[in-house]
Amino acid sequence: xxxxxxxxxxxxxxxxxxxxxxxxxxxxxxxxxxxxxxxxxxxxxxxxxxxxxxxxxxxxxxxxxxxxxxxxxxxxxxxxxxxxxxxxxxxxxxxxxxxxxxxxxxxxxxxxxxxxxxxxxxxxxxxxxxxxxxxxxxxxxxxxxxxxxxxxxxxxxxxxxxxxxxxxxxxxxxxxxxxxxxxxxxxxxxxxxxxxxxxxxxxxxxxxxxxxxxxxxxxxxxxxxxxxxxxxxxxxxxxxxxxxxxxxxxxxxxxxxxxxxxxxxxxxxxxxxxxxxxxxxxxxxxxxxxxxxxxxxxxxxxxxxxxxxxxxxxxxxxxxxxxxxxxxxxxxxxxxxxxxxxxxxxxxxxxxxxxxxxxxxxxxxxxxxxxxxxxxxxxxxxxxxxxxxxxxxxxxxxxxxxxxxxxxxxxxxxxxxxxxxxxxxxxxxxxxxxxxxxxxxxx
Numbered sequence: 001x002x003x004x005x006x007x008x009x010x011x012x013x014x015x016x017x018x019x020x021x022x023x024x025x026x027x028x029x030x031x032x033x034x035x036x037x038x039x040x041x042x043x044x045x046x047x048x049x050x051x052x053x054x055x056x057x058x059x060x061x062x063x064x065x066x067x068x069x070x071x072x073x074x075x076x077x078x079x080x081x082x083x084x085x086x087x088x089x090x091x092x093x094x095x096x097x098x099x100x101x102x103x104x105x106x107x108x109x110x111x112x113x114x115x116x117x118x119x120x121x122x123x124x125x126x127x128x129x130x131x132x133x134x135x136x137x138x139x140x141x142x143x144x145x146x147x148x149x150x151x152x153x154x155x156x157x158x159x160x161x162x163x164x165x166x167x168x169x170x171x172x173x174x175x176x177x178x179x180x181x182x183x184x185x186x187x188x189x190x191x192x193x194x195x196x197x198x199x200x201x202x203x204x205x206x207x208x209x210x211x212x213x214x215x216x217x218x219x220x221x222x223x224x225x226x227x228x229x230x231x232x233x234x235x236x237x238x239x240x241x242x243x244x245x246x247x248x249x250x251x252x253x254x255x256x257x258x259x260x261x262x263x264x265x266x267x268x269x270x271x272x273x274x275x276x277x278x279x280x281x282x283x284x285x286x287x288x289x290x291x292x293x294x295x296x297x298x299x300x301x302x303x304x305x306x307x308x309x310x311x312x313x314x315x316x317x318x319x320x321x322x323x324x325x326x327x328x329x330x331x332x333x334x335x336x337x338x339x340x341x342x343x344x345x346x347x348x349x350x351x352x353x354x355x356x357x358x359x360x361x362x363x364x365x366x367x368x369x370x371x372x373x374x375x376x377x378x379x380x381x382x383x384x385x386x387x388x389x390x391x392x393x394x395x396x397x398x399x400x401x402x403x404x405x406x407x408x409x410x411x412x413x414x415x416x417x418x419x420x421x422x423x424x425x426x427x428x429x430x431x432x433x434x435x436x437x438x439x440x441x442x443x
Contacts, residue, residue, distance in 0.1 A: 057268045092121060137175075322392055325417045325420075326387060376395050408422070
């Protein structure tokens with residue numbers, strides 16, 4: 001068990017224990033390095049900071065100056081709070097910790113972290129996190145970090161079993177501002193069913209926005225040797241989800257703001273930020289999560305046999321984006337020139353090659369138009385009096401969700417749609433695509 005400095009019972013198996021170890025958390029001002037344990041699991045040492053920084057810093061940098069109000073659930077060690085408070089634009093940080101004993105141990109053995117609670121921007125809540133969350137109103141945070149993790153090796157409790165329900169995730173979403181981000185640990189490749197379920201719940205709750213998984217390493221946070229766990233739950237890589245009700249690019253970061261703030265970290269850097277979203281192939285398949293824009297995705301490096309096992313999007317020979325627009329300008333919906341110009345703009349957005357076009361203004365105050373492209377076609381049919389239009393983009397060139405989002409915005413602006421535009425992608429020709437190497441697909 002090492003050199004135990006204080007514990008509530010039998011060494012590292014105790015509810016809480018502090019040990020002196022060379023691999024422990026070393027205070028910046030110098031002194032001995034220590035670890036904080038809870039029932040065989042590390043809460044704080046030198047390498048757990050990799051995981052904690054992955055929960056806080058990517059989200060803060062994606063938000064930029066919009067990240068003014070943050071909530072951390074289960075952040076009693078103070079490490080995440082210390083990282084967030086380095087950003088000068090933070091105005092409000094609420095931390096909810098269920099264990100007063102954790103705070104007492106931190107005050108005694110890790111004083112350099114415990115001092116964060118003296119910051120006037122911090123509100124520290126000691127109590128049951130679930131009860132506290134139910135009493136909160138909507139839209140009050142730009143960032144929520146669910147620091148509590150699903151811990152099936154612990155006795156079932158409100159801190160070891162995090163609700164994996166759509167109602168709970170939706171409640172967290174509603175507590176966010178429209179641009180806000182929810183960050184939540186989702187297990188590891190050693191807990192595939194839990195990780196897949198949590199990812200599916202996030203995608204359902206944030207179905208009109210973005211859900212990006214991050215993959216990162218962590219230290220052996222459960223005591224090794226002849227333990228009952230033997231690595232069954234905590235195998236690299238660990239997965240953390242970052243989600244928003246609005247679409248966002250995880251690489252759209254103002255690094256000048258980061259540099260000006262002079263953020264001090266243990267592991268995280270701009271290059272690490274990029275690497276967090278470069279998911280290993282098995283994680284991409286597990287979560288059906290292609291790489292973000294700007295990175296090489298699933299279909300770029302697979303052999304034919306691997307291609308068959310990839311997510312449907314990567315296996316498809318043909319992608320169709322079906323779009324519906326409502327509340328649009330009757331005048332614009334009745335113009336053949338507007339319809340033709342819109343289809344040409346959409347083809348340009350999707351990187352398609354125009355071949356020819358046709359359009360006709362109809363007696364019903366609507367337009368029917370089509371644009372042939374070398375990859376297939378684009379079509380639109382409008383109903384002016386109803387303020388409604390339906391559009392299709394069909395292509396043998398892959399069309400990702402980011403491009404589909406740009407198509408929605410172009411339609412809304414070009415047709416003056418007040419009620420918005422929806423988009424749904426469908427994939428066809430998977431049997432055909434599976435027989436081709438990815439590089440043989442027409443682009």
